[in-house]
Amino acid sequence: MSISNLNGGQKLAIKYFTVAVVLFVAQILFGLLSGIQYLVPDFLLGILDFSVTRMVHVNALVVWLLYGFVGSTYWLLEEESETEIVGLGLGNLAFWVLTAAVTVVVLVYLLVQTGPGDDFTRWFINEGREYIEAPRWADIGIVVCLSVFLYNVAATFSKGRWTGISGVLVLDLVALAGLYMAGMFYTTNISVDQYWWWWVIHLWVEATWEVLVGCIMAWGLMKTLKVDRKIVTTWLYIEVALMFGSGILGLGHHYFWIGTPEYWLTIGGFFSALEPIPLVAMVVHAVYDSGARHMKSNNNPALAWLIAHAFGNFFGAGVWGFMHTLPQINLYTHGTQWSASHGHLAFFGAYATIVIAMFYIAAQYTRGQSTLGAGLPDGGWKWKWSLALLNLGVVGMTVALLISGYEQSFIERAVGGSTWYGYFAAQVHPWFVQGMEWRMIFGLVTAAGIVLLVWDLLTIGKGRAVEKSGEAQTTL
Amino acid sequence: MNNETPWWSSESFWKKTAIWVTAFMFVVLIILTLDSIPKISVGSERVPSYSVINKRIGYEFNDARNMQVPVIGAEAPLFGKVVSEEEAEALVTFGKKITQGRNCMSCHTLLGNGSYFAPDLTKAWLDPGWGSEADREELMIAFLMDPQANARSFGSGRTMPNLHLSKEESKAVIAFLKWMSSIDTNGFPYNFTVIEQETK
Helix, strand or coil, X not given: CCCCCCCHHHHHHHHHHHHHHHHHHHHHHHHHHHHHXXXXXXXXXXXXCHHXXXXXXXXXXXXXXHHHHHHHHHHHHHHHHCCCCCCHHHHHHHHHHHHHHHHHHHHHHHHCCCCCCCHHHHHHCCCCCCCCCCCHHHHHHXXXXXXXXXXXXXXXXXXXXXXXXXXXXXXXXXXXXXXXXXXXXXXXXXXXXXXXXXXXHHHHHHHHHHHXXXXXXXXXXXXXXXXXXXXXXXXXXXXXXXXXXXXXXXXXHHCCCCCCCCHHHHHHHHHHHHCHHHHHHHHHHHHHHHHHCCCEECEHHHHHHHHHHHHHHHHHHHHHHHHCCCHHHHHHHCCCHHHHHHHHHHHHHHHHHHHHHHHHHHHHHHCCCCCECCCCCCCCHHHHHHHHHHHHHHHHHHHXXXXXXXXXXXXXXXXXXXXXXXXXXXXXXXXXXXXXXXXXXXXXXXHHXXXXXXXXXXXXXXXXXXXXXXXXXXXX | CCCCCCHHHCHHHHHHXXXXXXXXXXXXXXXXXXXXXXXXXXXXCCCCCHHHHHEEEEEEEECCCCEEEEEEEEECCHHHCCCCHHHHXXXXXXHHHHHHHCCHHHCXXXXXXXXXXXXXXXXXXXXXXXXXXXXXXXXHHHHHHCCCCXXXXXXXXXXXXXXXXXXXXXXXXXXXXXXXXXXCCCCCCCCCCCCCCCCC
């Protein structure tokens, strides 16, 4: 790999993307282990219990996406600001510190796993709060490294130029970093605990992350399709208005059952029902722009993944979220495989897809290619098959989990009343078990997809003549 | 053809809209948070004080609210010992910290949140699976101390790993679970059957 033709920010981005891919692979591997444990309950019992495999599965996801976002931002930073990055050395230092911290956290997860009920455990082993299990020392490290990143981004734009995209991006990153701190305290009151915990989880995933990918999408469409800046910027503002307009109070759908007052049923139900609207806007925007340009792009894999993002975001986050967001339905679906079904399609559709698109843009420029897609020596079978397998795998898992979730919401929840007996009656039911079997099969399809993806990212465009990147256009 | 962009599709209009909508929604969220936090503070109507572990806790259908709600009943001290508010808080705090240190949430759900590999713990204290009120505490301690030998898998083959809890730690976890079962969760879980209690 030659990175001599990249700018400073892009060289840093490649580092973030590399770790992101490694963690993506880890996520899938640990997901497979968790899936097996549903079918063979004794598998690795006492060695790597489900609580560990699932925690690594979910945490690897969150962290690889964050690496992908940071990498994407560094990638576009110098081009968008039209100047050199201000603190490349500091950025590199933060990268190594963050990566060392992530490595230590994962090793402690795997080797130490649990600790006694004291403050030491929460500071150094495991905080025991889903998604943000990282111990407190790592929380502080993450905030420091993100602050360096924020400084780099804001200072570079200030030195160079501000645009609509960069303005939205920086404000969004400030909110993203600030919200993380809402999860950094201990309280025994589990209602208050979960109240603030959701500020981090929801306001990240359903608000600030969505706006962040909106920025990447806007930039990506300019890059691959040469869409006018004015058009993508206007769409970005529309998306921000709709996203924050619905998503901030959409937080209420997490406040139905944690002890919070009854008015959250109305507020959460109403605003979260509106949450799909901005995602429709993103689909219209991406599809319209692609059509208006006759699908002519300089990077076909990236464009294909951007379109996968638009639809995946709409179906995974929008439709699948909407299906069980109203309290009248959520009473029976909350905490069942419905959530897992939604989670799989939403995280993949909304976030994994667009980060993969950025991987392909990075691959194109790293290898100095004017186009990526048409005219590839192998016909591009690797990127096409990995696209197909990853999407098929995740959609298959989503449907399988949904069927198990339906069964659970009837047998465990509505009939069984959520007692332990009701829970297990649902878990041993053939309809549930079959769903889990199909999830495993599609999990393996997903795994095959990622093997191809990694292979493709390591090889695509390699060995071809180095040209001026991104100049030509070919049809998808 | 008029090439001028109409106001409703102009960049500046949507920029202003984005800023105002975001700011407005955030302010509304802050106001709702200021209203909600006192209502879910310990000792409030919805989230009882920790000393509720001295009382019998029920979960009964309330006609006015059309949902099941926790009902605090007569004296029924946990492990037969009445504790002060401070002692109760210390015990529940220890219990909650253990549930975090052992990462219970990565298999179970608490208030419906967490992972889906094991039963929801919101009303675990009231679960009819413990048989009778008289046996409950001992069964819970035995289960937590050795969940392999005392597995309650209902034919699923799925067991809880031994997390090496001492008797004192198990008691603290149970105190936390008893306190959590008293939180008013707007009728979640629905249609829950409560363990037979003497007040019935």
